[in-house]
Amino acid sequence: MQKIPFSRPAILDNNLQYVAKSFANGWTAGNGPFTKTSELLLEEQLGGRCNVLLTTSCTHALEMSAILLNLLPGDEIIVPSYTFVSSALAFYMHGAKIVFADIRPNTLNIDESKIEVLITKNTRAIVVVHYAGVACEMKSIMHIADQYQLYVIEDNAHGLYGQYQDRKLGTIGHMATQSFHETKNISCGEGGALILTKPDLYERAEIIREKGTNRSRFFRDEIDKYTWVDKGSSYVLSDILAAILYHQLNSSEKIQKKRKTIWETYNKELNNWCSDNKVTQPYVPKHCDQTYHMYYLLFPDLIARTKFISYLSDNGISASFHYQPLHTSDFGKQFSTDEIDICPITTNICDRIVRLPLYYNMSEKKLLFVIKMITAFNFK
Ligand SMILES: Cc1ncc(COP(=O)(O)O)c(C=O)c1O
Structure with missing residues (x-):
């Protein structure tokens, strides 16, 4: 007898029809029609007060948030020790020193009462993880962040469609990241998203996702050629995967x-x-x-x-x-x-x-x- 698995991606009907539609669109690379419609749908599902950019993974969305922070040598990021490696690694990769915080024994989320003692003049951001999709104490955390002028990044890999008081998880901090890895509730094999609640971060985030170029503006006919303008990498999700994701988000x-x-x-x-x-x-x-x-x-x-x-x-x-x-x-x-x-x-x-x-x-x-x-x- 086959073992009962611990986790399996949601297998929906008609998955292949979405893949076929993506080929029929003639756009299978990133930032195509399914990317756009999935981003709009996700923005709507999150209550509309944010911008969403699909990415190749949650890890890459976290890296994009690290680049957006413009980290300098010696900058510190507070991260719970009880999380996936990427919540810390993405910031380390972009030069930060990691400062580990302990968790609450009841929700297993970062213990908000233990954050303030970890803040120094070098602290730039607090990463929170809504473990198992149960919210961290965001009111206290946002209050501390305001007081010390720190960014809050919600690693929302578990938290899509969760809520804290009347706010959707992923829209409370300044930036948030989603995972669409096969182990997550909504998945497309491998995938992710960066969510921005500060509109002024959007233009640069688009550039970072497109290998440091202003290619997205070129696609929108806003400029007649695109070129290298900033840091970045290849963080765009293939439109084939975005098509599968669109079906999952709709379901x-x-x-x-x-x-x-x-x-x-x-x-x-x-x-x-x-x-x-x-x-x-x-x-x-x-x-x-x-x-x-x-x-x-x-x-x-x-x-x-x-x-x-x-x-x-x-x-x-x-x-x-x-x-x-x-x-x-x-x-x-x-x-x-x-x-x-x-x-x-x-x-x-x-x-x-x-x-x-x-x-x-x-x-x-x-x-x-x-x-x-x-x-x-x-x-x-
Ligand atoms: C809290 C958390 N953050 C980030 C990730 C990384 O997600 P991805 O595989 O989409 O990069 C995971 C993966 O399980 C996770 O649990």
């Missing part, structure tokens, strides 16, 4: 509804078992609308977590731990210290977390089987 209600049902079933059916066994379920504050990106459990310790993952694996179910702390990673430890653990909550959570299978095409039968196996797990 987002259906995708989100299904993921919500799976998430809520786990949450309800595992409730008693969790409280009986000192296993913690995800915490979603009342003022946050989450994205149903992930269903995770926090085990009492590493031994129980390891045993649980291998028990599920033996029973045909893939479950997974998550990020390794960046502040103790081989490369990241240059920004840390050996003497004390600068992010103890991160270290602790990394040992205890397990993510359960959750994907759009997961059948009810498989979901109930996973729940049945979990509740039969013997901690002894």
Whole structure:
């Protein structure tokens, strides 16, 4: 029997029709018709107060945000240690020193109360990650950023369609980034987007995405030839992938509804078992609308977590731990210290977390089987 996967991209009907349309358009490279319509649709879905530029990945959108910051040697960026490498790497690649922040033990998001002590005269920006699509405490974070005149970049890889109070995630900071990697709710294989809430950043962002040229203006017939005008790289998404993305964005209600049902079933059916066994379920504050990106459990310790993952694996179910702390990673430890653990909550959570299978095409039968196996797990 095939193992129940931990994650699968949403497989929709008619995917190939969109690919065929892209070829029929005669524009398969970047910045074509599907790129434009996807960007407009995403702007509308995010409430219209932003500009969206599709990119080859979230990592590249983060790099674009780093270039837009005009970093100077010695500039510092505050990043949670509990995140994907790219949230830190993109800024390191463009000359920044990384300053790691610890997370809250309940939402696993950057702990807003621990940011201010990390700010120095060299700090330029705070990167926040809405872990599992549950918002960081954006009111406090934007207040700190205003006070110290810092940029806030929302790494919104998990947070598309999430909300903090009445604001859509991805539109609260000055810039935000999306991932359309196959593991995300909305995907096109590999892809991403840069979201700008400051309109004055848009013109330069377009140039950075097009290898440092003003080619986008040329495509709009605003100039008669294009040339090299700034820094940049090849960050444009192929229109073939944008066509697949357009179909996914258009199907987002259906995708989100299904993921919500799976998430809520786990949450309800595992409730008693969790409280009986000192296993913690995800915490979603009342003022946050989450994205149903992930269903995770926090085990009492590493031994129980390891045993649980291998028990599920033996029973045909893939479950997974998550990020390794960046502040103790081989490369990241240059920004840390050996003497004390600068992010103890991160270290602790990394040992205890397990993510359960959750994907759009997961059948009810498989979901109930996973729940049945979990509740039969013997901690002894
Ligand atoms: C929080 C976060 N940021 C960035 C990324 C990188 O996304 P991409 O693969 O689109 O570059 C990921 C990938 O999983 C992520 O989880």
